[in-house]
Amino acid sequence: MFLLALITRSVVFVACLPVLLLVPLIPGAPYSDVAILATLSAAAVGVSPNWYFLGTGQPTKILLVDSLPRVVAVVASSVLLLFGAPLWISPLFSLLVSLGAPLLAWRSIRRIPHEHPRIALAEIWPTIRAQGNALSGRAVSALYMALPTVLVAIVAPGVVAQFSAAERLMRMTLAVLQSVPNSLQGWLGATLSPRSRRDRILGAILLNLALGVAAGTSYAFLAPWASQVVFTGSVEVTPLLALTGGALVLVVCTSRATGGLGLVNLDRVGWIAISAIAGAVTGLTLILALGSIFKAEGALLGELAAECVVLAVQLFVLNKSLQKLQPEPDIFDLSDGKQR
Incomplete structure (x- = not known):
């Protein structure tokens, strides 16, 4: 169930990219690199695994795979910005956390005995339609x-x-x-x-x-x-x-x-x-x-x-x-x- 949801969310995320990047990719737009990373970071929150851990009654996992890494990313990027790092560092760190959270969650789930999620490619499109x-x-x-x-x-x-x-x-x-x-x-x-x-x-x-x-x-x-x-x-x-x-x-x-x-x-x-x-x-x-x-x-x-x-x-x-x-x-x- 988790892997199927992750894949379908990722498919929707990729499909929306052309629309999401329509404005940041306008030629001559100021800070286009920052805008692109900020847009991707905001959209990537949609693949968050928090829904799974809420449904299975594991709120601590949310802290470990999402909230804590996000806090670390904010603090680290803020420190780097104070020392003269480019502005795109902040949305880049946030994007890495958003994309890394479901991967950490998957690793956590696969370690549970008798929990080895597998799906067939034929399930993806019917799930999206549903x-x-x-x-x-x-x-x-x-x-x-x-x-x-x-x-x-x-x-x-x-x-x-x-x-x-x-x-x-x-x-x-x-x-x-x-x-x-x-x-x-x-x-x-x-x-x-x-x-x-x-x-x-x-x-x-x-x-x-x-x-x-x-x-x-x-x-x-x-x-x-x-x-x-x-x-x-x-x-x-x-x-x-x-x-x-x-x-x-x-x-x-x-x-x-x-x-x-x-x-x-x-x-x-x-x-x-x-x-x-x-x-x-x-x-x-x-x-x-x-x-x-x-x-x-x-x-x-x-x-x-x-x-x-x-x-x-x-x-x-x-x-x-x-x-x-x-x-x-x-x-x-x-x-x-x-x-x-």
Whole structure:
């Protein structure tokens, strides 16, 4: 299973390279070498083995094969940069960690008795096709998450820095919180009982909702101060931007549970792509419209509306699916007291 997933992820990674390198390879683009390595490094995170160790209940392996090497790479590249090393050293080290992590994981798995993963080449394409719905949903989500800054630059170029600062802080917050739904994947997949599945899905959603409330509130209060520190006073996140961003953090935390946990567990992966498309259409329209009128605050409000549409679609489908999970029959018939 691990080797098959690694190969299919690698195939998708290589297939996406022409699009990923479209901008960095433009003739005359500044720092093209750094941009190419940074692009490859960011994309290579997709082949991370963390999902496997989360699913098998081995979080320590994540520390050993991914997190610790990444920390070492950051420290080493920072030291080298202080001593005059070229700028491309940093993304190169990060790329090496991203590509090395699955190889270290594979070596670790092969050492387990009776665990010798082998696959046939004929399995690769059917597996990619089977994951098409999930892949298309992630692709659409990535697209409309990457475009807002470009759209703001079109309709309100004077507030790009302010909008980017608010969104950057928000994405940093969400990146840290991603570990929570990831860690729940194995817990949700460990149960077969319909009643238990329903309870665990609802529990996971409520947990992420509570996390979103806490994180969103913290963002709303701390983002103006954090922007002064992170961006050295060159740009400020206004209170209204911070409040909108906090609401956005709440909605995204919740949709991570309804989609990536709930719909996946109930085999409704196709609806994740549909919800992403609905959100993309809403977001691209409202960011342009509201951004031209209300500037940075309006554009971020358009993003919030898009994520609300995503969450609404997922909640609708999730509710219908959960209703089909009938509770298990009781062991005793209470009407006559006889055991079934």
